[in-house]
Amino acid sequence: MTNSSSLTPCTGKQALSAAQTLGLDRLDAQLLLLHALGRPHSDRVWLLAHDGDALPAESASLFRQLSLRRTAGEPLAYIVGRKEFFGMALQVDARVLVPRPDTETLVDWALAQLASLPAAARVLDLGTGSGAIALALKKTRPALDVTAVDASAGALAVASANAAHHALSIRFVEGDWLENVSGHFHLIASNPPYIAQADPHLPTLAHEPPGALIAGPDGLDDLRAIIDQAPAHLETQGWLLLEHGYNQAEAVRTLLMQRGFAEVQSRADLAGIARCSGGRWQAAGSPGQTAG
Numbered sequence: 638m639t640n641s642s643s644l645t646p647c648t649g650k651q652a653l654s655a656a657q658t659l660g661l662d663r664l665d666a667q668l669l670l671l672h673a674l675g676r677p678h679s680d681r682v683w684l685l686a687h688d689g690d691a692l693p694a695e696s697a698s699l700f701r702q703l704s705l706r707r708t709a710g711e712p713l714a715y716i717v718g719r720k721e722f723f724g725m726a727l728q729v730d731a732r733v734l735v736p737r738p739d740t741e742t743l744v745d746w747a748l749a750q751l752a753s754l755p756a757a758a759r760v761l762d763l764g765t766g767s768g769a770i771a772l773a774l775k776k777t778r779p780a781l782d783v784t785a786v787d788a789s790a791g792a793l794a795v796a797s798a799n800a801a802h803h804a805l806s807i808r809f810v811e812g813d814w815l816e817n818v819s820g821h822f823h824l825i826a827s828n829p830p831y832i833a834q835a836d837p838h839l840p841t842l843a844h845e846p847p848g849a850l851i852a853g854p855d856g857l858d859d860l861r862a863i864i865d866q867a868p869a870h871l872e873t874q875g876w877l878l879l880e881h882g883y884n885q886a887e888a889v890r891t892l893l894m895q896r897g898f899a900e901v902q903s904r905a906d907l908a909g910i911a912r913c914s915g916g917r918w919q920a921a922g923s924p925g926q927t928a929g
């Protein structure tokens with residue numbers, strides 16, 4: 638069955654306004670239309686200059702399908718298969734959490750600490766997902782010796798494809814936090830799952846892997862495990878830097894202090910929320926060493 642709309646050529650402008658009527662944000666609609674046209678995201682100016690052109694029928698139909706996926710809540714990054722993080726284009730799909738700009742706070746903090754460490758310092762990214770943190774650090778400081786861990790084989794496949802695409806040499810380890818890691822690191826960074834299992838915001842994250850988001854009744858289960866296990870793999874004076882939820886900074890600082898970390902402190906994200914906390918592991922024999 639045909640109808641008149643499938644026979645009437647549709648312009649880019651008409652398609653964009655139809656998508657906005659469905660509830661799509663203007664920028665998302667433009668990026669999805671560029672995707673449906675097989676054009677790079679940097680072509681938004683081209684799109685505006687050509688919005689009176691008739692769309693090829695296949696692109697118009699693909700754009701409608703993509704718009705419906707977006708209005709059903711699927712992240713734009715999964716639909717287009719990529720996300721920018723720290724100036725790098727990363728491939729992403731439903732096997733990994735979509736990298737958030739908040740996590741750039743953790744990368745900035747890690748880079749600031751690494752500035753006073755040897756160029757070839759050993760760095761560990763726990764729960765690497767798409768590889769965002771590990772790749773951002775290695776790209777900025779190419780001499781670093783970077784290891785990235787994830788418990789999900791699917792996530793490691795995504796992360797290692799990203800590392801290969803950016804020609805960055807990173808050691809990947811499959812395992813639950815530090816269980817399969819050997820050696821000592823100058824810095825351990827992690828953006829672990831930190832959402833409480835009954836958090837009312839979880840339905841808005843339904844397209845992302847629950848294993849990358851949810852961490853027990855108070856959202857702190859994985860942060861507790863990492864804080865407990867990290868000292869056995871930190872160099873003396875090594876740093877543990879953690880991302881956590883908007884309301885978890887005090888709890889995470891307390892866990893770090895109880896475990897024997899020194900210089901415990903937090904860093905704010907772009908919205909001014911204390912989003913990362915960390916501390917420095919003291920010399921062997923300090924009280925924290927036996928507290929775990």
Ligand code: GLN
Pocket residue numbers: 734737739828829830831832842849850851
């Ligand atoms: N920052 C993510 C969110 O709240 C959660 C990431 C995580 O659990 N590590 O949407």
